[in-house]
Amino acid sequence: MTDAAISVRHLDHFFGEGEARKQALFDINLEIQRGSLTIFMGPSGSGKTTLLTIMGCLREVQAGGIRLLDEELSGSDEISRIDMRRRLGFIFQAHNLHDSLTARQNVMMGLQVHGRGDAAKQARAADHLLGLLGLGERMDYRPANLSGGQKQRVAIARALVSNPDIIFADxxxxxxxxxxxxAAVQLFKELGRARGTTTVMVTHDSRILDLADRIVTLEEGRIVADRAAAGHAHVSAEHA
Known part of the structure; x- marks a missing residue:
């Protein structure tokens, strides 16, 4: 086992076929250490989300290699990728909550899909996280009665409740x-310190940059900058 939760080697990615084929990622090389918080930045269309979804086993590795939690993704089949996804947590802009379920029940689903614990334990875990995210008084509310920000916090709790090894957040x-x-990003940081949880986040939110261990900037499918936050050793993408 290495200290790298994610190792990306000479990764290329393409969309489309034939004359419509377009390259989206160019020779991406990157190592992300266990327990760290890494932020991807860059303009729309720079490849941030594409890279995130390939690392998260939501897209197939086309060219190059990715080693995720000591498992090679290049050449892996869909069953292997599904097994790996069970070790990951996903947070996307579209919160994808179930409208018929309460906030508590939506978060409990993050445990139920893994068959972890009985209903009472699942409810306690959900309540704990919802409380940490400031939703202690909204646990029994359904999504229709929650604001956009509250729904997003429920989605964050759902992603975290199963204690994933890596959190991918768009x-x-x-x-x-x-x-x-x-508060949400500080929770990611605390999970990194306490449990070794690795967080990889795409964001345009300049308010949270100071909390990152590392900021990687992409433009037109290439890494153009890779800098560590104060107090962290710099890791160059070119030499990862």
């Missing part, structure tokens, strides 16, 4: 006010 604070956004 604009998780976009719908949150400053206080709620900082």
């Amino acid at each position: 604009e998780p604070t976009a719908a949150l006010d400053k206080v709620s956004g900082l």
Whole structure:
């Protein structure tokens, strides 16, 4: 086992076929350490979300290699990718909550899909996380009665409740006010310290950059900058 939760080697990615084929990622090389919080930044269309979804086993590796939690993704089949996804947590801008379920029940689903614990334990875990995210008085509310920011916090709790090894988050604070956004990212940081959880986040939210261990900037499918936050050793993408 290495200290790298994610190792990306000479990764290329394409969309389309034939004359419509377009390259989206170019020779991406990157290592992300266990327990760290890494932020991907860059303009729309720069490849941030594409890279995130390939690392998260939501897209197949086409060219190059990715080693995720000491397992090689290149050449893996769909069953292997599904097994790996059970070790991951996902937070997307579209919160994808079930409208017929309460906030508590939506979060409990993050445990039920893994068959972890009985209903009472699942409810306690859900209540704990919802409380940490400031939703202690909204646990029995359904999504229709929650604000956009509250729904996003429920989605964050659902992703975290199963204690994933890696959290992949695409604009998780976009719908949150400053206080709620900082609280959510600070929770990611605490999970990194306490459990070794690795977080990889796409964001345009400049309010949370100071909390990152590392900021990787993409433009037109290439890494153009890779800098560590103060107090962290710099890791160059070119030499990862």
